[in-house]
Amino acid sequence: MEFLTDGALLDAVRGLHWPARRVARGAYHGGHRSRRVGSSPEFMQYCEYRPGDEASKIDWKLFGRTGRVNVRQTHDDSEMRTSIVVDASASMAFPQPSMDKWRLAVSVAVGLAAVTQNDRDPVGLVVAGGAGVEVLPPRARASTTANMLRVLSGVTPAGSRPLAPVLPMLRTSWRIALITDFLGDADALLDQASELVAAGREVFAVHIVAREELEPRELGTLVVDPEDEGIRRPLDEAGLAQYRNAFARWREELAASLRAAGVVYQLAVTGEPPDQVVRRVVTPAATAAATPSQP
Amino acid sequence: MTFLAPAFLFAAALVAGGVVAIHFIVTREPRTVPLPTARFAPLQPVRTRSRRLRLQDLLLLLLRVLAILAVGTGLARPVIDPPRREVARILLVDRSHALADPAEAADSVRALYAEGDAVVLFDSTATVLRAAVPDSLAALARSAAQPRLSVALIAALRTASEMRERADSIELAIISPFTAEAVDLATDSIRALWPGGVRLVRVTARADSAAPAVVAFVGEPDDPLRVALAGAHGAGDSASSNVRVVRGTPNAADSAWAADGARVLVHWPATHGTPDSAAAPAVPAPWTARAAPDTVGALTAGGVAVVAPFERWAAYDEAAGDGAARVVARWLDGEPAAVEVAHGAGCIRTVTVDVPSRGDLVLQPRFARLAAALTRTCAGAATAAPLDSARLAALAGETGSTAVAAGALPQPEVIRSTLAPWLFGAALAFALAALLLQRRTAGRTVPLEMGRGE
Numbered sequence: 056m057e058f059l060t061d062g063a064l065l066d067a068v069r070g071l072h073w074p075a076r077r078v079a080r081g082a083y084h085g086g087h088r089s090r091r092v093g094s095s096p097e098f099m100q101y102c103e104y105r106p107g108d109e110a111s112k113i114d115w116k117l118f119g120r121t122g123r124v125n126v127r128q129t130h131d132d133s134e135m136r137t138s139i140v141v142d143a144s145a146s147m148a149f150p151q152p153s154m155d156k157w158r159l160a161v162s163v164a165v166g167l168a169a170v171t172q173n174d175r176d177p178v179g180l181v182v183a184g185g186a187g188v189e190v191l192p193p194r195a196r197a198s199t200t201a202n203m204l205r206v207l208s209g210v211t212p213a214g215s216r217p218l219a220p221v222l223p224m225l226r227t228s229w230r231i232a233l234i235t236d237f238l239g240d241a242d243a244l245l246d247q248a249s250e251l252v253a254a255g256r257e258v259f260a261v262h263i264v265a266r267e268e269l270e271p272r273e274l275g276t277l278v279v280d281p282e283d284e285g286i287r288r289p290l291d292e293a294g295l296a297q298y299r300n301a302f303a304r305w306r307e308e309l310a311a312s313l314r315a316a317g318v319v320y321q322l323a324v325t326g327e328p329p330d331q332v333v334r335r336v337v338t339p340a341a342t343a344a345a346t347p348s349q350p
Numbered sequence: 351m352t353f354l355a356p357a358f359l360f361a362a363a364l365v366a367g368g369v370v371a372i373h374f375i376v377t378r379e380p381r382t383v384p385l386p387t388a389r390f391a392p393l394q395p396v397r398t399r400s401r402r403l404r405l406q407d408l409l410l411l412l413l414r415v416l417a418i419l420a421v422g423t424g425l426a427r428p429v430i431d432p433p434r435r436e437v438a439r440i441l442l443v444d445r446s447h448a449l450a451d452p453a454e455a456a457d458s459v460r461a462l463y464a465e466g467d468a469v470v471l472f473d474s475t476a477t478v479l480r481a482a483v484p485d486s487l488a489a490l491a492r493s494a495a496q497p498r499l500s501v502a503l504i505a506a507l508r509t510a511s512e513m514r515e516r517a518d519s520i521e522l523a524i525i526s527p528f529t530a531e532a533v534d535l536a537t538d539s540i541r542a543l544w545p546g547g548v549r550l551v552r553v554t555a556r557a558d559s560a561a562p563a564v565v566a567f568v569g570e571p572d573d574p575l576r577v578a579l580a581g582a583h584g585a586g587d588s589a590s591s592n593v594r595v596v597r598g599t600p601n602a603a604d605s606a607w608a609a610d611g612a613r614v615l616v617h618w619p620a621t622h623g624t625p626d627s628a629a630a631p632a633v634p635a636p637w638t639a640r641a642a643p644d645t646v647g648a649l650t651a652g653g654v655a656v657v658a659p660f661e662r663w664a665a666y667d668e669a670a671g672d673g674a675a676r677v678v679a680r681w682l683d684g685e686p687a688a689v690e691v692a693h694g695a696g697c698i699r700t701v702t703v704d705v706p707s708r709g710d711l712v713l714q715p716r717f718a719r720l721a722a723a724l725t726r727t728c729a730g731a732a733t734a735a736p737l738d739s740a741r742l743a744a745l746a747g748e749t750g751s752t753a754v755a756a757g758a759l760p761q762p763e764v765i766r767s768t769l770a771p772w773l774f775g776a777a778l779a780f781a782l783a784a785l786l787l788q789r790r791t792a793g794r795t796v797p798l799e800m801g802r803g804e
Contacts (some may be wrong), residue, residue: 098579144572145386147388149384149385149386193505193655202731212364228760235653236386238387258782263385267385268386271385273383273385276380276381276383277380277381277382277383278382278383278384278385278391279382279383279384279385279388280384280386280388280389281384281386282386286389287382287388288388288389288391288392288393288394289380289391289394290388290391294391294392294394297391297392298387298390300393301390301392302387302390311356312431321381342695
C-alpha cells in the first residue's frame, strides 16, 4: 500500500503535540503533568512540615516571614501511554476498489502515532479484523511508527470482528484512540469506552465515514452489508431521503452518546486530508468539547 | 404460402410463448452493490412482482420474440405458391444436326407455347429456357451435335417436378425430326418414367440425314474388318460409296475423293510401325506410335462400347493436334482412339483401333456396331434413318390425352425456399438489436419498486 509510505503526512503533523486532558498517572517520567508530587520546579502547594519530610523541602523564607514550618511541594511530570485501535473489518474496505475508508483510517492512525512520538510518549497499535487481532505494545522507540506502518500495510480489511472485546486489554494505556466506522458493535464499544473513561483513561473516537455512504451513487440496486449478507435492501430515489435521515440521526445519536460518556468524538469523511483530522483530534479545542461532559 | 416443415413454426411459436411468459412471470433481482450502511436503507416488503414494465423491456421482448419466430419460420422453409394453371406444357425442341430448318421447329414451338410453359432445347445436351423464350426461339440454330432423346426426357422429368406445383396437369411435347440416332439403349427406360402420353411433333429432317453410309473397303480380302463392316453396312459399292475405309496408307486420290463431296475417308491402318522401326509411322502426326503397346481393355465410340483386349499402339497428343479435329472414339482411360478432321466437303478419319485377327470378336454384333460408328458419315451429318413407327408409337405412349396429373409426377429432389435466407438474416438482425438494447439498458440506473425485506 503505497499511501502508507507517503511522507507528506508525517511532515504535516511534525511539531504537533497531543497534551493530556487531565493529570497523567504514568509510571515513568514524561512530558505531561502528573498527579504525583514530584521534583519539577513548578510549584504546586505548601504543606505543614511533619516528621519524615525532607529538610531540604522546607521553605525557609516563608518560615522567616510567618514563623510556620512548611515544606514546598511541586508537580511531577509523567508519560502518557497511548494505544491506537484500528478497525479492520470488512466495512472499512469501502468503497471498492479504492478502500478510501481504510486509507483514511490508516493515515489517521499513523498521524496520531507520529504526534504521540513527538511528545516522546509510548504508542502502541491494535488492529482487529478478519485475520485476528494484531497488537504492537506501546513503545517510545523511534522505530515504533515504522513498525506500525509495516503492520498496517499487511492488513486487508475483512470479516466482522467486534472491537469491544479488545478494549479491556488496553488498561495499561492512559490514552486510547479508536479509529472505526462504528458499524460493528457500536453499543458494546460505547459501554467499554465509558468504563475506560470512568477508570481515568482518555478515550478518543475517530468516526470514519465514506462520502459514498453519505450520498450513495448506486441507486436502483440492492445494497448489501458486506459484514452481514442478510442485510439486503433496495435503495432508490424514493428511499434515499429516508436513508439519509436515518444515517444522520444515527451519527448524531452516536456522537452524543460518546461525548456524554466522556469520549472525544471526531467525524472524519473520506476525501478529507488526514492531517486535518489529526489536528482536530489532538488540539485542546477538541478535548474541551468533551470536557464538560466528563463525570 | 406453403411451409415445407411446419413443425418448426409450431415449435418457434411455443418457444416464443415461453419467452413471453418468462418475461412477465419471472422477477429479476436488481444488481447488488456493497454498502456498509445498508441497514439505514428503508425496509420494503417482498412482493411477488412489482417491477414496472418499461418501454425498453417491451421492445426487448418484442425483438426476442421476433428473432425466435424468424428462425422458426426460416426452418419451416416457407415457399410462396405460384399461380396455378390447368395445363402446363414442357416442350422438348430438337436442335441437333438432324434438324433441317430451325425456323420450322421454332414455329412448331410457338404454336404450342404459352406463358409459363417450359421449353427445353436438346441435342446431346439439354438446356432449359427459363426466360425470354420468344427471343430464344427466334435465335434458334442447329448445332453439330447428335440428338439424344434420353437427355431430353431426363430434363423433362426434372422440369416437370419443378412445375408440378404450378399446374393441375402437365403435357409433354417433343418437337424433333425423330431420327433413329436420337434413340439409345436408355431411351425406353427413361421414357417409362413419364407417367402418360407424349405429344410428338415431327419436323423436317436434314436431307443428308437420311443418306446411310455406303462403305467401300480398300484392303486385303481376308481382312477381318471387311467382315465386320459387311455386318454393319452390308455389301458396299465403290461407285456409290460415301465412306472409304483404307487399311493401308491413303494416297492423293483418296484425299481428293473425300474432299470432293460429303465423303469420309477412314484411315484405319491394318499394320503399324514402332518408333525404333525403320518403317514410317502408320498414322500422321500428332499421332505417335507407342514404344510399348498396351491393352486398355475397352473402347467407346458413338454410344457403342466394346470391352475387349484391344492392343493400343498409338497415342494422340490433343494439345498439339488440329483445333478443328474431333475425337470420335476414346479408350477406357479417356485417350483418343479415333480422330476426325474436316477435309474439303468431307472429312478424313483416323482410327487406331487394332482389329483382332483371332477370335470371334469381329463377328459379334457389338463390334459391328462399333465399326458402323467409326465409319459413319462426317460429324454434322446425321446417319440414322428416320425412327421407325413402332419406336415412335412406344415414344408417344398411350393415346388420347397427353396431359399428366401433376400429382403423378415425382416430387422435386430439392425444394428451395427463397424466403428462408432472408428470415435467418432478419433473425440475426433482431438478435443483435436485442443484444445492443440489453447492454444499453443494463448500463442505466433502473428504478426499483421491489425489494426483499428482512
